[in-house]
Amino acid sequence: xSVSRYAIGADIGGTNxxxxxxxxxxxxxxxxxxxxxxxxxASLISAIEDLYTGETVGIGLGxxxxxxxxxxxxxxxxxxxxxxxxxxxxxxxxxxPLPVYVDNDANAAALGEKWAGAGxxxxxxxxxxxxxxxxxxxVHDGRLLDISAELGHISVEASGVRCPCGNNxxxxxxxxxxxxxxxxxxxxxxGAESLMKDCCSGNIYRLTPEDIYRYALEGDGLAxxxxxxxxxxxxxxxxxxxxxxxxEAVILSGGLTGAWNIYVEEAIxxxxxxxxPELFRSVKILPARLGDDAGMIGAAHIVFQKEQPxxxxxxx
Amino acid sequence: xSVSRYAIGADIGGTNxxxxxxxxxxxxxxxxxxxxxxxxxASLISAIEDLYTGETVGIGLGxxxxxxxxxxxxxxxxxxxxxxxxxxxxxxxxxxPLPVYVDNDANAAALGEKWAGAGxxxxxxxxxxxxxxxxxxxVHDGRLLDISAELGHISVEASGVRCPCGNNxxxxxxxxxxxxxxxxxxxxxxGAESLMKDCCSGNIYRLTPEDIYRYALEGDGLAxxxxxxxxxxxxxxxxxxxxxxxxEAVILSGGLTGAWNIYVEEAIxxxxxxxxPELFRSVKILPARLGDDAGMIGAAHIVFQKEQPxxxxxxx
Numbered sequence: 360x361s362v363s364r365y366a367i368g369a370d371i372g373g374t375n376x377x378x379x380x381x382x383x384x385x386x387x388x389x390x391x392x393x394x395x396x397x398x399x400x401a402s403l404i405s406a407i408e409d410l411y412t413g414e415t416v417g418i419g420l421g422x423x424x425x426x427x428x429x430x431x432x433x434x435x436x437x438x439x440x441x442x443x444x445x446x447x448x449x450x451x452x453x454x455x456p457l458p459v460y461v462d463n464d465a466n467a468a469a470l471g472e473k474w475a476g477a478g479x480x481x482x483x484x485x486x487x488x489x490x491x492x493x494x495x496x497x498v499h500d501g502r503l504l505d506i507s508a509e510l511g512h513i514s515v516e517a518s519g520v521r522c523p524c525g526n527n528x529x530x531x532x533x534x535x536x537x538x539x540x541x542x543x544x545x546x547x548x549x550g551a552e553s554l555m556k557d558c559c560s561g562n563i564y565r566l567t568p569e570d571i572y573r574y575a576l577e578g579d580g581l582a583x584x585x586x587x588x589x590x591x592x593x594x595x596x597x598x599x600x601x602x603x604x605x606x607e608a609v610i611l612s613g614g615l616t617g618a619w620n621i622y623v624e625e626a627i628x629x630x631x632x633x634x635x636p637e638l639f640r641s642v643k644i645l646p647a648r649l650g651d652d653a654g655m656i657g658a659a660h661i662v663f664q665k666e667q668p669x670x671x672x673x674x675x
Numbered sequence: 676x677s678v679s680r681y682a683i684g685a686d687i688g689g690t691n692x693x694x695x696x697x698x699x700x701x702x703x704x705x706x707x708x709x710x711x712x713x714x715x716x717a718s719l720i721s722a723i724e725d726l727y728t729g730e731t732v733g734i735g736l737g738x739x740x741x742x743x744x745x746x747x748x749x750x751x752x753x754x755x756x757x758x759x760x761x762x763x764x765x766x767x768x769x770x771x772p773l774p775v776y777v778d779n780d781a782n783a784a785a786l787g788e789k790w791a792g793a794g795x796x797x798x799x800x801x802x803x804x805x806x807x808x809x810x811x812x813x814v815h816d817g818r819l820l821d822i823s824a825e826l827g828h829i830s831v832e833a834s835g836v837r838c839p840c841g842n843n844x845x846x847x848x849x850x851x852x853x854x855x856x857x858x859x860x861x862x863x864x865x866g867a868e869s870l871m872k873d874c875c876s877g878n879i880y881r882l883t884p885e886d887i888y889r890y891a892l893e894g895d896g897l898a899x900x901x902x903x904x905x906x907x908x909x910x911x912x913x914x915x916x917x918x919x920x921x922x923e924a925v926i927l928s929g930g931l932t933g934a935w936n937i938y939v940e941e942a943i944x945x946x947x948x949x950x951x952p953e954l955f956r957s958v959k960i961l962p963a964r965l966g967d968d969a970g971m972i973g974a975a976h977i978v979f980q981k982e983q984p985x986x987x988x989x990x991x
Binding site for chain 1: 741750751799811815816820821822823824825826828829830831832833834840841842843849907908911914915916918919920921922948949950951952953954
């Protein structure tokens with residue numbers, strides 16, 4: 360009989376900090392969600408203290424931004440500047456007698472989907488996280504590639520809009536939620552006709568991507584065109600990554616996949632016109648399965664993976 | 676004392692078919708070059724017959740286009756349509772009692788540079804082949820990734836010019852030799868002032884990238900601007916691939932690297948402004964070292980790699 364092991368997995372990416380106690384069979388035993396607007400390290404320590412059990416073998420973190428895996432430091436987090444330069448291995452290592460591993464948040468999500476989600480059947484896939492920004496993770500030959508995989512920061516319009524990352528025309532600046540909301544607000548400010556003028560008690564600056572999708576379903580022209588334009592750009596990015604990675608699958612995760620029938624279907628249509636036909640034919644494009652849990656589950660999986668060598672000495 | 680082994684390596688990409696007898700220490704013993712305008716398979720067989728020795732352990736081919744490695748078939752070769760659908764494993768397997776391995780030509784060049792060229796010191800690098808078109812190969816964790824790596828077919832101008840591959844705004848359509856020549860010819864046809872009007876006995880349709888570079892060195896404005904514009908686009912592509920692969924190095928190979936001080940330096944300047952600074956800081960951008968031999972040497976290396984398992988039974 361094999362003994363269950365547990366790891367803490369945390370996803371430190373978007374507006375919320377998500378932390379879970381994950382069992383070695385990939386089930387989430389318990390999870391908490393805290394705002395990431397305060398002191399992220401303090402919130403994280405407090406959440407881990409709540410979840411910690413005696414059988415916990417390690418802590419895995421998925422962090423937004425460019426991560427130095429060895430040092431456990433976030434080198435640059437454009438979407439969560441408060442964690443820039445923070446050494447999580449130091450901070451958590453002092454508090455808990457456990458090994459701490461870090462990776463990029465989208466890489467962790469890819470690992471989660473590979474282990475227990477939409478990626479289990481594929482030896483290779485490219486995962487896009489579609490939310491406020493766009494991130495990515497790439498699985499090749501059955502394993503997560505330890506590359507930056509900043510798929511939101513490939514330039515799809517060389518002379519296009521400036522991205523906060525410093526590049527111009529990034530995929531993220533055209534196909535992510537922030538870009539969509541920006542485009543709608545700009546259009547409404549410019550006097551465009553749209554039902555969205557009346558959204559949010561008349562305060563268009565509170566519009567969310569969910570609102571845009573809702574209005575699109577009601578037939579609003581501006582809302583539909585915004586989603587479709589963003590979807591076409593996503594398709595450009597997907598096609599480029601198909602041409603680079605020739606993956607078996609492209610897995611799409613994140614809140615924006617909720618607008619699948621407009622946004623993602625437009626992306627698939629566009630990608631089908633752009634990718635090498637020989638490569639597109641053999642690729643499956645499908646939704647992630649673990650939802651918001653992917654990053655936590657993947658981060659916990661890093662712990663179990665690292666722990667493997669010592670298992671060989673344990674009774675089978 | 677270890678016994679020398681030999682493999683045939685062939686590069687079937689550009690206007691010429693290059694075939695070499697390569698020793699297991701990576702030296703090229705003998706090589707031949709034939710035009711690829713005729714019957715490619717017949718020319719290849721004839722070249723191999725010339726080079727073949729009793730110690731030859733296998734044949735490796737680097738083929739332009741999307742390659743099915745297992746079946747040894749070129750699925751699609753936009754730049755060399757005559758090899759579309761050809762099964763090289765069948766064709767050569769019938770003629771020679773040797774194992775035949777195939778890969779994409781740029782992948783083979785990357786493998787060559789990893790084995791015996793500019794890539795020997797790096798665990799990870801992205802190689803671009805810069806010629807008529809643009810190809811690529813990616814080494815990660817010390818090994819060539821078996822991905823399509825069609826780096827010339829990432830879209831850098833989503834609404835840009837149509838590429839023969841079917842996509843719009845491909846890197847290749849802006850930064851490769853064919854694009855440069857096309858831009859110059861169009862400008863001259865439109866009456867642009869340039870010394871290049873007098874090139875090639877007045878026949879501007881015979882202009883080559885070498886001509887453009889020569890005129891650029893002489894200070895011709897159109898020639899310089901053409902090289903720099905192409906270089907800037909190359910920089911866009913390099914930055915995107917740095918953001919995706921976070922490599923230790925970017926290695927540039929192919930004829931266009933002859934214009935290093937204008938074309939490539941502009942590319943490096945552009946990439947430095949666009950890539951994540953944290954990633955750009957740690958990347959080296961450098962020229963390939965094997966020149967036109969890279970593909971042949973890399974293709975031969977595939978043979979030696981595949982042969983490895985049987986070596987373990989040989990005397991050390």
